Amino acid sequence: MSVRLDEIERFLLANLGRAFLVVNPDMPYAVSRILLGSPGESSMAIIWERLDSYLFNIIYTTTSRTMLLIMDDQTQVRVTQASITEMADQLVSFMYRNATPNRMLEEQLYDLSRAGSFCAMQELLSKYQPPQEEREMIERILRENGRM
Numbered sequence: 001m002s003v004r005l006d007e008i009e010r011f012l013l014a015n016l017g018r019a020f021l022v023v024n025p026d027m028p029y030a031v032s033r034i035l036l037g038s039p040g041e042s043s044m045a046i047i048w049e050r051l052d053s054y055l056f057n058i059i060y061t062t063t064s065r066t067m068l069l070i071m072d073d074q075t076q077v078r079v080t081q082a083s084i085t086e087m088a089d090q091l092v093s094f095m096y097r098n099a100t101p102n103r104m105l106e107e108q109l110y111d112l113s114r115a116g117s118f119c120a121m122q123e124l125l126s127k128y129q130p131p132q133e134e135r136e137m138i139e140r141i142l143r144e145n146g147r148m
Contacts, residue, residue, distance in 0.1 A: 004094075017069050089117050
């Protein structure tokens with residue numbers, strides 16, 4: 001699975017603002033390294049946790065614990081843990097969204113969806129054929145969380 005650095009940078013710019021990335025110019029590279037994982041590591045759920053932790057720590061530190069970002073349009077945005085988790089989820093989806101469907105990826109997506117990944121749930125519905133009962137459960141979870 002490959003992840004393009006320019007995609008990561010565009011995503012971070014849109015979600016954190018240019019001013020944040022100016023102060024943290026290596027952030028796209030750090031995110032890319034996390035997404036590539038450790039040799040032999042196969043769990044996307046673990047990568048998601050690491051990315052969530054990294055995002056929280058860098059935002060917390062850079063904002064001097066205020067969690068306030070100045071966006072490109074000069075608005076202030078308070079970053080919440082929920083928004084950090086969502087960003088991490090979306091970044092992890094870069095690992096699989098263009099991948100050819102296969103059994104191993106499907107199993108990883110199921111593991112990731114069990115960990116709470118809405119992006120993985122959406123991917124399962126769009127590229128795989130979960131059994132009817134599972135499909136209904138995933139659809140219900142997505143609907144209840146405004147993802148469908």
